[in-house]
Amino acid sequence: MTSNNIIDYFIKAPAEMNFILFSELSTEFEKCYKLHPDFGNGFFRVFISNGEFIVLNANYKPNYNFEKVSEIQHDYIEISKFNTTSSAYKVGRRNIKKVDAGILCFVNTNKLVHVYCEKNQPVEFTKIILLKEYFDEFLRGRYGNYKDFTTAFKYLARTPSSPELNFIFNQIKSCKAKGLSQKIYLESKILEILSIVTHDQAEKWEKEHIAVRLTKTDKRLLVKCEKYLRDNIGEFSGLDKLAHLAKMSNSRFLLAFRQYFGTTPYQYLKDLRMNAALTLLLDTDDSITSIAEVLGYKNSGHFSGIFKNYYGMTPGEYRRYHYVK
Template sequence: MNQSIIEYFRNAPEQLHFVYIPEISKPKDRYYKMLSEYGNGNFRIIDFNRMFLIIMASFTPKKSFEKISNIHQDYFEISQFETNTSSFKVGGRKAKNVEQGICCYVNTNKTVHAYCESGKLTKFTKIIITKDYFDSFLKARYGDNYENFKDAIHYVSPNPNSLELNFVFQQIRDCEAVGASQQLYLESKVLEILSLVTHNLNQSLKRTRLSVKLDKKDIRLLSKVITFMRKNLAAYPSMKELASVANMSTTRFQMAFKQIYGTTPYQYLKEMRMNHALLLLQNSDYSVQTIANKVGYKNAGHFAGIFKTTYGITPKKYRVIHHIP
């Protein structure tokens, strides 16, 4: 039997050995707790009249598991992962690790396999948006321009590095409102995410008018540069070193990188560092100095200044607001 994406996620908690907790649940905000014999953690689903879902999960399974889904429905999934302990594969492709930060998926009616490792924390916030939401809600708000959102979704999937998107996801996770106030606030955040995605697409379309001719191999090599930077956040690579990873001259590499990712390699690296710092502040008890070192800054004051410029708040104040020791 074919399930809708809404039905699939409504059934997912019990299939993953979570039990519904009615005492702290609300009609459209359901809490689940993992059964102790299978691990520990929680799963939360906020339903917006079957148009989109917000899912928040934080759990550590006692055994590794695989979750298989095959949804015959058009939908878009955008997530913020705060851990890198899970992986997935689509159709017959190789499994890919899910990195910390933004992860996007556009359903193409292919089977999706998700894997979580035993003894390791998996923590994420997902937004699942149905085609009906685009057709009914977004067209009413944006008229004929709503079609741009579909193009934007396909654009953001391989280009998810965004400081703004990461920060909005943290605001969603930190929301303490209930009832109608919660629904209004969270829907406004979903629309903010869609607006950011659309803005990024428009900037990309402007860049392609001044394009460098790139083939699939060039784009694949540029993605290796991103992987290299992600694995070496504390390093100080030269432009020549980054260009060599892409197998390009320095000049062509800089032009090609900006065309694909919309910014310079060093600016992209800075954004990756700030994204990771945000997650470390949220999910660890490292000192600000230690976090600064981990993301490539020897001086904590310099790091704090860049963080404040980026997010409008110092690292220490961010921790106070989020009740982190």
């Protein structure tokens, strides 16, 4: 499917993906769809705000493997939070890349994009799509010379473990407002995200960009270390183990990791744990003590203190707030 406008694309895309409009739950700004029962089950929600931004919420399980091919000739930025790992994508002639759980940033390059989903596997995500017009007209009109965001989004693409962004995406996902109040709420969350991404993260990346020459092999091994941290989130094997995986000395590994990911290995692991805590608190009925143990904290009080430092509330308060909302 080729389109010159991202809004037109998402007006047509649900039907092409075998979703049926659910009028009873749709509003002026948001269209709600259900997957046709012959093709699977689940929902797809599309919120469009006056050609400025689009918010997508989806949670579905297809009965068949499917591939969606698109080419959109429109400048936009997409920031997503995936809760599942069952999909993959390919841009242009690049290799297929599996989508990991967490934050994903995509800057459209007007190239052919292939999206793949596995049959009988859940696909769950929340996406924010910001049009170029939103930056050029709305933001600059309100705030003047709006800072260029290229460096910041490069940082975000490489450092997808921001607990602050995960927290905001969870708020967007659980928003119950409708109509104008929903539009105001979502825009406030988008501005909150942009304040983090286009300023704080960009400056942090620039300040911590220590000059270490990294080869392609170095980068591949650093990604391997990051995956090891994700796969062993409940433990921290220590600097020696990680440096060995990266085939570097301890001192060089610390510098290289900080340059590539913008933070230390321990802080990165702590961010991963706090991201996972949000999901476990919302998607399971496990006790806070059990969640703390799974994430590598022997003392639930220590876990609760770190959680509150990140999010401004205790794990119990966060869980109760979600259920109330």
